[in-house]
Amino acid sequence: MPYIEVTMVEGRTPAQVRDLISALTQAAVDTVGAPVESVRVVVREVPTTHFAAGDVTIAERRGDPDPRA
Template sequence: MPLIEVTLVEGRSPQQLRNLISGLTEAAVAAVDAPREAIRVVLREVPSTHFAAGDVTIAERLGAPDPRG
């Protein structure tokens, strides 16, 4: 049973999230020949202030002030 877990910054529409689930499911079916009903997809949405790369949050990249001052 493939389990696909994705963490992404919140803000996408329900339709976009549903499309992502479908696309990931189809990719798993094609890549590992898993039965569709055995594939699990978990999406975790996090606030832009809780997702960072290189010590810069997504919120800061989008123009929010650094709360450290």
């Protein structure tokens, strides 16, 4: 049973998230031969203030001030 987890910054429409789920499910079916009903997909969306790279949040990269200032 393939279990696929995706974590991404929030902001996509429900339709975009649904399309992602379908594409990931189909990729598992096509690449490893998993039965479609056995594929599990979890999408976690996090706020831009809770996702960082190199100690800079996505919100800060987009121009929001550092809340500690």
